[in-house]
Amino acid sequence: MSFLQLQNISKIYESQPVLESINISIEKGEFLVLVGPSGCGKSTLLNMIAGLEDVTQGAIHIDEKDVTHVAPSERDIAMVFQSYALYPSMSVRENITFGLEMRGVPRDERNQQCDQVAEILQIGHLLDRKPSALSGGQRQRVAMGRALVRNPLVFLFDEPLSNLDAKLRVDMRTEIKLLHQRLKTTVVYVTHDQIEAMTLATRIAVMNGGVIQQLGRPEEIYYHPQNLFVASFMGSPSMNLIEIEAADVNGQICFEIETSNGDTHAVALDGYQCTGGKYVIGVRPEDLTDIETSDQRQTNTLRFSSPVDVVEPAGSDTFVVIQVCGQSVTCRVRGDSKIQEGGEAEFLLNLDRIHLFDQHSGERLKRVVS
Amino acid sequence: MMRASLPGSAMRSALYLILLVFSIFYLVPLYVMLVNSFKELDEIRSGAMLALPDNFTLAPWESAWSTAQIGVSPTGLKPYFINSIAMVIPAVLISTLIGAINGYVLSKWQFRGHRWVFGLLLFSCFIPFQIVLIPMAKTLGILGIAGSTPGLVLVHVVYGIGFSTLFFRNYYEAFPTELIRAAQLDGAGFFMIFARILLPSSGPIIVVCIIWQFTNIWNDFLFGASFTDFDSQPITVALNNLVSSSTGVKEYNVHFAGAILAALPTLIVYIVSGRYFVRGLMAGSVKG
Ligand SMILES: Nc1ncnc2c1ncn2[C@@H]1O[C@H](COP(=O)(O)OP(=O)(O)OP(=O)(O)O)[C@@H](O)[C@H]1O
Ligand SMILES: [Mg+2]
Numbered sequence: 001m002s003f004l005q006l007q008n009i010s011k012i013y014e015s016q017p018v019l020e021s022i023n024i025s026i027e028k029g030e031f032l033v034l035v036g037p038s039g040c041g042k043s044t045l046l047n048m049i050a051g052l053e054d055v056t057q058g059a060i061h062i063d064e065k066d067v068t069h070v071a072p073s074e075r076d077i078a079m080v081f082q083s084y085a086l087y088p089s090m091s092v093r094e095n096i097t098f099g100l101e102m103r104g105v106p107r108d109e110r111n112q113q114c115d116q117v118a119e120i121l122q123i124g125h126l127l128d129r130k131p132s133a134l135s136g137g138q139r140q141r142v143a144m145g146r147a148l149v150r151n152p153l154v155f156l157f158d159e160p161l162s163n164l165d166a167k168l169r170v171d172m173r174t175e176i177k178l179l180h181q182r183l184k185t186t187v188v189y190v191t192h193d194q195i196e197a198m199t200l201a202t203r204i205a206v207m208n209g210g211v212i213q214q215l216g217r218p219e220e221i222y223y224h225p226q227n228l229f230v231a232s233f234m235g236s237p238s239m240n241l242i243e244i245e246a247a248d249v250n251g252q253i254c255f256e257i258e259t260s261n262g263d264t265h266a267v268a269l270d271g272y273q274c275t276g277g278k279y280v281i282g283v284r285p286e287d288l289t290d291i292e293t294s295d296q297r298q299t300n301t302l303r304f305s306s307p308v309d310v311v312e313p314a315g316s317d318t319f320v321v322i323q324v325c326g327q328s329v330t331c332r333v334r335g336d337s338k339i340q341e342g343g344e345a346e347f348l349l350n351l352d353r354i355h356l357f358d359q360h361s362g363e364r365l366k367r368v369v370s
Numbered sequence: 371m372m373r374a375s376l377p378g379s380a381m382r383s384a385l386y387l388i389l390l391v392f393s394i395f396y397l398v399p400l401y402v403m404l405v406n407s408f409k410e411l412d413e414i415r416s417g418a419m420l421a422l423p424d425n426f427t428l429a430p431w432e433s434a435w436s437t438a439q440i441g442v443s444p445t446g447l448k449p450y451f452i453n454s455i456a457m458v459i460p461a462v463l464i465s466t467l468i469g470a471i472n473g474y475v476l477s478k479w480q481f482r483g484h485r486w487v488f489g490l491l492l493f494s495c496f497i498p499f500q501i502v503l504i505p506m507a508k509t510l511g512i513l514g515i516a517g518s519t520p521g522l523v524l525v526h527v528v529y530g531i532g533f534s535t536l537f538f539r540n541y542y543e544a545f546p547t548e549l550i551r552a553a554q555l556d557g558a559g560f561f562m563i564f565a566r567i568l569l570p571s572s573g574p575i576i577v578v579c580i581i582w583q584f585t586n587i588w589n590d591f592l593f594g595a596s597f598t599d600f601d602s603q604p605i606t607v608a609l610n611n612l613v614s615s616s617t618g619v620k621e622y623n624v625h626f627a628g629a630i631l632a633a634l635p636t637l638i639v640y641i642v643s644g645r646y647f648v649r650g651l652m653a654g655s656v657k658g
Binding site: 089098 | 545551552555557558562
């Protein structure tokens, strides 16, 4: 049995289903990220793992033990809340050691463990302050300290970085990653930031509407999204989704790419089990580049020229918007690219990296490797 | 800016004038009571109510406190003052504590039908005193504490819980639930969370509740008159007996002194903690 196992978990709030048959199992030491849009039930699921919300249906096992109906304090988990939830009337030290005190750890030992954690998190100079006298980043650290000091079986994080400014968020992200590498404690981490999910996770669960859309390693999620939702949610800028119509041309299923200068290019859908009809193809911006940027090792490419609508420099990359099949499509080219708005440029589409989805079900079509 | 400031300052002066008039209006009775309580009876009879005393004397205060005729015995207000203290302190503390726990449960440990319970408690705030007199007298009789200080304490606690629950529930409603959850994960139980997490942050609302309960219970006359015997009467009832005792001449100076004595504790409570009162009311209302 896996270290943390959620079996068929459902949650119903006042006859309204919020989560539906969630199945997740992760091994000890994994970093699971729950990611999804607001209101999809991430916090609810996390609170259920913590024992703060009842489970309507299903079972939760931690470390071989059924904890579905075990009180939160008995589950040996620690949680970092989005608002940090520091006890306002207690000093930082008291905040960090409160959990130990409740578990009857003697004072000397408490203080010693607190000092250790404070050193890891570099908050030693803040121990006598009240939370109200701390900055947002410092509060975040204290909240982490309160979780760390308990040395639990599982850490739960509910959007711990969402209240920090952009730069601090990136720094803390790295620190959390380092901390996980060092402590190797199992983590379940909630975020709606897909970059956080990609950088931190060993496993990602993409959720939408109370259902897990896909559970997998970050690269699986990124390179093999199972459906249109996952494809469009993960990645920034998000994947281009182009509606196309495939047709049988001399026994080969093909579709046409039409650019705004009227050129058309036929592309064969090799190795897909599909017939003619409507499909959505997904192309990540980095798989649609100009000649300069393209990777020379790519062989299966389509080269075409297209008028350029918009050029958005973003520092290390520049994003170029062109029209394909009447839809706006973002291409990613080098930051120092000379492509001009209103001009025309040559582009390369990496055909090995296109994703094909069924238009009705939104499901990915498998490619049979030929 | 310059043009706006002229009518602005005129407005301001008018406002201050009105405020001044009102404060005089409210303060004059107090002033009259105060100056006349230091006069001899003859001086009061001679007319000038507003004048300062010619012969300053503390005799009316001494009389009101320890020798004046209350009902049948010449004890002064002192024993009744002590009765009131012995009644008001437990009544205020118990009703505040119960209100705090009620508020904690109704906001953070909601159970099926919690809205109903809260609604009924709120409703109890609006029940007129007179309606409960007879059922209450019966209840006290059954419990065997009729006509005693504990009986009166019980009456005030029961009557006060509605308001104290309202205060605390609204205050705790704005208290972040994540703190409770964090404490639960830390292993703290129901009362531990209440004592260590909520109570230390409840200063302002505790002050509000104590002031409110204290003034109401101290100033209560009806319950005091209905549910006590001679030896457990609160000061409000004793003051009434002092003022309305029919024997001999009306000693206005003693009455004034007695009335001030009876009002003194509430006055002190307001002066000492009045600013917390306003702050606590704001804290509850702005966030909740
Ligand atoms: N106590 C409750 N009663 C009824 N519905 C609730 C309750 N708590 C949450 N919900 C509903 O459950 C759904 C999931 O809520 P949840 O807080 O888990 O979302 P989330 O994914 O964490 O969103 P966010 O990213 O905004 O934090 C929401 O639609 C919400 O309205
Ligand atoms: Mg949430």
